[in-house]
Amino acid sequence: MRASTQGYRFDWVLLPRGWAQDVEVRVDQAGMIVALGESVAAEPARRVRGYVVPGMPNAHSHAFQRALAGKTEFRAHAKDSFWTWRSAMYRLANRLDEEQMRIIATQAYVEMLKAGYTSVAEFHYLHRPREAELSSPPRSWQALGEAARDAGIGFTLLPTLYQHADFGAAPLRAEQRRFQLDSERFVEELERRIAAERRAGSATQRTGAAFHSLRAVDAGTLREVAARLRAIDPQMPVHVHVAEQALEVRACQRATGARPIELLLRTGALDDRWCLVHCTHANREELAAIASSGAVICIATTTEANLGDGFFDARAYARAGGRWCIGSDSHIGIDPSEELRWLEYEQRLRRRRRIALAGEEEPHVGTHLWRTAAQGGARALGQPVGEIAVGRRADWLVLDPDHPALAGASPQAALDHLVFGGGRAAIRDCVVAGQWVVADGRHALEQPSSGAFSALMQRLAAP
Ligand SMILES: [Zn+2]
Numbered sequence: 001m002r003a004s005t006q007g008y009r010f011d012w013v014l015l016p017r018g019w020a021q022d023v024e025v026r027v028d029q030a031g032m033i034v035a036l037g038e039s040v041a042a043e044p045a046r047r048v049r050g051y052v053v054p055g056m057p058n059a060h061s062h063a064f065q066r067a068l069a070g071k072t073e074f075r076a077h078a079k080d081s082f083w084t085w086r087s088a089m090y091r092l093a094n095r096l097d098e099e100q101m102r103i104i105a106t107q108a109y110v111e112m113l114k115a116g117y118t119s120v121a122e123f124h125y126l127h128r129p130r131e132a133e134l135s136s137p138p139r140s141w142q143a144l145g146e147a148a149r150d151a152g153i154g155f156t157l158l159p160t161l162y163q164h165a166d167f168g169a170a171p172l173r174a175e176q177r178r179f180q181l182d183s184e185r186f187v188e189e190l191e192r193r194i195a196a197e198r199r200a201g202s203a204t205q206r207t208g209a210a211f212h213s214l215r216a217v218d219a220g221t222l223r224e225v226a227a228r229l230r231a232i233d234p235q236m237p238v239h240v241h242v243a244e245q246a247l248e249v250r251a252c253q254r255a256t257g258a259r260p261i262e263l264l265l266r267t268g269a270l271d272d273r274w275c276l277v278h279c280t281h282a283n284r285e286e287l288a289a290i291a292s293s294g295a296v297i298c299i300a301t302t303t304e305a306n307l308g309d310g311f312f313d314a315r316a317y318a319r320a321g322g323r324w325c326i327g328s329d330s331h332i333g334i335d336p337s338e339e340l341r342w343l344e345y346e347q348r349l350r351r352r353r354r355i356a357l358a359g360e361e362e363p364h365v366g367t368h369l370w371r372t373a374a375q376g377g378a379r380a381l382g383q384p385v386g387e388i389a390v391g392r393r394a395d396w397l398v399l400d401p402d403h404p405a406l407a408g409a410s411p412q413a414a415l416d417h418l419v420f421g422g423g424r425a426a427i428r429d430c431v432v433a434g435q436w437v438v439a440d441g442r443h444a445l446e447q448p449s450s451g452a453f454s455a456l457m458q459r460l461a462a463p
Helices: 063-068 082-093 098-115 139-151 174-179 183-200 219-232 246-256 260-266 284-293 301-306 314-319 336-351 365-381 411-420 446-461
Strands: 006-015 018-027 033-037 046-054 056-061 117-124 154-161 205-207 209-211 238-242 274-278 296-299 323-326 396-399 427-432 435-439
Touching (some): 056 274, 056 296, 056 323, 056 365, 098 117, 098 427, 098 435, 117 139, 117 365, 117 427, 139 154, 139 205, 154 183, 183 205, 183 219, 219 238, 238 260, 246 260, 260 284, 284 314, 296 365, 301 336, 314 323, 314 336, 323 336, 323 365, 336 365, 365 411
Parallel strands (some): 006 046, 209 238, 238 274
Antiparallel strands (some): 006 018, 018 033, 046 396, 396 427, 427 435
């Protein structure tokens, strides 16, 4: 083994085959795991006490919405809904410049790392500056990449195509103008960015793409642009919001005669590079069709609950063999444990039974949910993460077995404690590409980032 690798000896680690004791890993200078076993090198290895688990990919983020968390929890209309919340979100979106987006995103990403997310897919449609022409590359795309680099989180930027206000190619409304990109410019900017990325060879950053929704991009354009993206990068992750709201499903049926997931399936574009965000109002046939396409569904439970979207039928989808992952979306909660806990609790409340989403071979719900979401998230981000194995990036969390939340927990039950027993405070360290970005519960940027964020929030709150 070359001396340029760093070695770690774990007391306990969750490997793809299950929990293992006294395991050594070697990490190269790019942050990739190059060897793993009982004893893999003559060089000394740093002892890591505690329970080591794969870091969680956050498959759906709109970073700027972190500035809205907690600010819309009062009655403002006779019938508050997703759509009235969206008006508040648009007001915020139209106030922010790129530097402010960077400040908010840095804070969101630091919070993610402290909560156990080690990488994030940023679904970004706030392309245009407020009072200027779009630069090349778009300044906002760079600002988000800088925020991710500063925070030290793995990052997949998903520049998002947004062209219409509603089904039937309705023109954008004034408050949506910052989102507009034509297909040609979208493909050109992506092509340029991906070429630059290939030259730079970053271990933690990559580019995918998204279509905002079938409201914002018609199915014909989606099919055509998806084919062009595939020619640029056959492995490019591609995301789309779909079937989040019952009203959206009805409007799609009225305009096109088909339900949105049906329409998406008919484009023939779906495959295992795709991530379908929400699918809250998918029926059983649609869930089975998505599962067999190989696409992954991103469930954003806390956001879906906060916006009153509806229940996702996770049991039916799991029975169909579907892959899934999680995302903190609007950032009403930035905590993978909370997403997973409420995903399980929704199923328990509906069935009036306990233990809904255990695996066939994994009886521990926390372990099963964590591993499934981490593996699905890795696919959604198009990054080699989600498992602790040779060829994967060194992204992991160290849980402190001496924390009260983990008191008396065997390794096999550690993730049950983390997800259901208030274990977030037991995340002692968070490692991304071999870098200890959170050590002993502290992130190096947390003071300056929260200071800049608080000052910005005060300015935005001023009349
Ligand atoms: Zn979203």
